[in-house]
Amino acid sequence: MEQTITPENAHQPQLTRWLDPLMLERAAVILKAVAHPARLGVVQLLDQHGELAVCDISEKLGIEPSLLSHHLSNLKLLRLLRTRREGKNIFYAIEEDHLLGLMECIGNCACKF
Amino acid sequence: MEQTITPENAHQPQLTRWLDPLMLERAAVILKAVAHPARLGVVQLLDQHGELAVCDISEKLGIEPSLLSHHLSNLKLLRLLRTRREGKNIFYAIEEDHLLGLMECIGNCACKF
DNA sequence: ATAACACTTGAACAATCGTTCAAGTGTGGC
DNA sequence: GCCACACTTGAACGATTGTTCAAGTGTTAT
Numbered sequence: 001m002e003q004t005i006t007p008e009n010a011h012q013p014q015l016t017r018w019l020d021p022l023m024l025e026r027a028a029v030i031l032k033a034v035a036h037p038a039r040l041g042v043v044q045l046l047d048q049h050g051e052l053a054v055c056d057i058s059e060k061l062g063i064e065p066s067l068l069s070h071h072l073s074n075l076k077l078l079r080l081l082r083t084r085r086e087g088k089n090i091f092y093a094i095e096e097d098h099l100l101g102l103m104e105c106i107g108n109c110a111c112k113f
Numbered sequence: 114m115e116q117t118i119t120p121e122n123a124h125q126p127q128l129t130r131w132l133d134p135l136m137l138e139r140a141a142v143i144l145k146a147v148a149h150p151a152r153l154g155v156v157q158l159l160d161q162h163g164e165l166a167v168c169d170i171s172e173k174l175g176i177e178p179s180l181l182s183h184h185l186s187n188l189k190l191l192r193l194l195r196t197r198r199e200g201k202n203i204f205y206a207i208e209e210d211h212l213l214g215l216m217e218c219i220g221n222c223a224c225k226f
Numbered sequence: 227a228t229a230a231c232a233c234t235t236g237a238a239c240a241a242t243c244g245t246t247c248a249a250g251t252g253t254g255g256c
Numbered sequence: 257g258c259c260a261c262a263c264t265t266g267a268a269c270g271a272t273t274g275t276t277c278a279a280g281t282g283t284t285a286t
Binding site for chain 1: 278
Binding site: 011013015016017018019021023025026028030034036037040041044048049050051078096101105106108109111112 | 124126127128129130131132134136137138139140141143144145147148149150153154157160161162163164191192209211212213214215216217218219220221222223224225226
């Protein structure tokens with residue numbers, strides 16, 4: 001049932017990269033990992049501050065340390081964030097720079113709704 | 114527990130857009146909507162072909178029409194896709210162009226894992 | 227050694243999502 | 257009208273996620 005191509009309905013693909021089924025799986029895993037308001041908030045905060053202790057993130061986002069820790073470990077497990085201990089505190093920062101490109105795009109998308 | 118800013122650890126935010134809590138919610142909704150291998154596959158196919166009937170997508174992705182229909186209606190509900198009926202067929206196409214920017218970014222991100 | 231702080235972990239439960247199936251609507255051909 | 261095709265819908269149920277709570281580890285200070 002595909003349309004026949006004529007000059008009027010000709011279509012130019014815009015994606016430069018073709019993702020095979022395995023890549024689609026991986027892409028979905030990464031998207032799911034950030035597809036949560038709290039986790040998006042974390043990424044945004046870390047972009048602003050570069051590095052933050054868990055208690056600071058907890059306070060700024062109004063999320064219980066325990067719940068936040070679960071969210072953070074999700075992101076760390078996928079190597080989207082990294083940690084550094086300094087005394088009693090553990091500082092989180094963005095590890096995967098492509099995350100910011102993603103955030104920028106989703107920002108553009110979300111602002112239209 | 115925030116770090117004091119000195120020239121050595123100074124940090125430049127990279128995001129140009131600040132998303133408030135409501136926007137973070139919306140962004141998460143959109144991300145969740147695409148965060149599935151089948152739905153990412155649909156977006157990719159539609160970028161390639163411009164417009165496709167459900168039976169074509171079903172065949173190309175190897176997904177049962179019923180399940181595919183559920184996925185498609187998710188995406189349509191959020192106005193990420195649009196439809197057009199022609200005879201017995203219903204053609205789907207990408208409605209929200211920002212989707213492609215998102216796909217491009219997630220492609221870059223996923224290829225590193 | 228004890229206590230306080232910062233954070234993590236795991237189990238339990240609730241909430242959401244993905245999939246299947248059976249029944250439904252809309253369209254075109256005979 | 258009847259049938260076949262293309263697709264949608266809704267209910268059911270399993271699978272995955274999100275959240276809470278109580279108990280745990282590691283660190284510093286006294």
